[in-house]
Structures are given as structure tokens and as C-alpha cells.
Amino acid sequence: MNTIPIIFSTITGNAFRLASAVADIVPDHVGPYNISYINDEVLEKFDTFILSYWCNHGTADDDTIALIRRMKGKNLIVIGTLGAAVDSKHASDVAERVWALASEENTLLGHFLCRGSIDLRRTARRLSIPEGEKGHLSQERFEKQKLSLGHPNEEDLKNAQEAVKGFLKLS
Numbered sequence: 001m002n003t004i005p006i007i008f009s010t011i012t013g014n015a016f017r018l019a020s021a022v023a024d025i026v027p028d029h030v031g032p033y034n035i036s037y038i039n040d041e042v043l044e045k046f047d048t049f050i051l052s053y054w055c056n057h058g059t060a061d062d063d064t065i066a067l068i069r070r071m072k073g074k075n076l077i078v079i080g081t082l083g084a085a086v087d088s089k090h091a092s093d094v095a096e097r098v099w100a101l102a103s104e105e106n107t108l109l110g111h112f113l114c115r116g117s118i119d120l121r122r123t124a125r126r127l128s129i130p131e132g133e134k135g136h137l138s139q140e141r142f143e144k145q146k147l148s149l150g151h152p153n154e155e156d157l158k159n160a161q162e163a164v165k166g167f168l169k170l171s
């Protein structure tokens, strides 16, 4: 198997944790590399990539979308975290969008999604925005967001490793 670069895009570190966990089980890899430093030379040099993203507004984050759009004819394994429960309709919609994006001009070997803790200091500020105004967050939704804390946990990281082993057909 050829060398596989592992690339992450993150705001609060969850995608980096996922990328690092996966790096432990991919025998011949380079990285994890921050997505900001991926130039055309890296893209030309490798055939297969692992991309770790964070979910932004129902799809992959902008940097990951932009990177995938620069890739043509590559083999991709795409892994990510989102704040919502992984068995929610929202999560399957996210998975569907990312799947479609990664399959447009490349071959998607597999996609893995798990929960990632939401930055509650950031979202708590929205509790004071009055109902009906842009950005308002209800107490009920804030309580749901709290369930994301602690993710990705050891089990999530192990699941990511197992998923990637399967995508790469590693024993």
C-alpha cells in the first residue's frame, strides 16, 4: 500500500483527535497535517488520503470542501465529528452530503462520522438572544448540546480506527 497522508481541519481539536487515533493504525502514513498547509505538491504526490473534518452547518467545513474540490481521481477516506447525535436524521443528512461531495470527482473508500463536543461557551452566548431573532438558542436545544460533551470518547476513537481498518482492508 502506498503512503497515506492524514489531514485534519479543526476549530476546537476534535478532528485532530480523530486524525491522531487513526494515525495509530495506518501503517504507512504521514501527518496528521493541518489542512491549512496542504499545497498542490502534496496533492500530486499521493493517491490516497484520509481527511478528518468538523461539521459546519450541515456539511463538511469550508476548508475540507475546498480541499476535496481541488482533488481529482484520488481515493478518499473521510472521517468527521458533529455536535448532533450520530443516529439523528441531521447526522444522516450530513453523511449523505459529504458522501456526495467526496464521490463527485474522487473515489470514496469510506466515510465515518461520530459525535464531537460542542464549544458550549460559544453557544451559551446565544441563549440571551431573544426568541425570533437570528442566532437565538433555546434552553432545550442547549440542554441537547450538553450531551455532546466528552466526545469523541475512547469508544468513538476505537470505532474510527476499526472503520478505517475496514476501508483500507487492514487486518
Ligand SMILES: Cc1cc2nc3c(=O)[nH]c(=O)nc-3n(C[C@H](O)[C@H](O)[C@H](O)COP(=O)(O)O)c2cc1C
Pocket: 009, 010, 011, 012, 013, 014, 015, 016, 053, 054, 055, 056, 057, 058, 059, 081, 082, 083, 084, 090, 115, 116, 117, 118, 119
Ligand atoms: C460554526 C459552527 C457550525 C456548526 N454546525 C454544526 C451542524 O450543522 N451540525 C452539527 O451537528 N454540529 C455543528 N457544529 C458542531 C461541530 O461540528 C462539533 O462540535 C465538532 O466536533 C467540532 O469539531 P472540531 O473540534 O474539530 O472543531 C458546528 C460548530 C460550529 C463552531
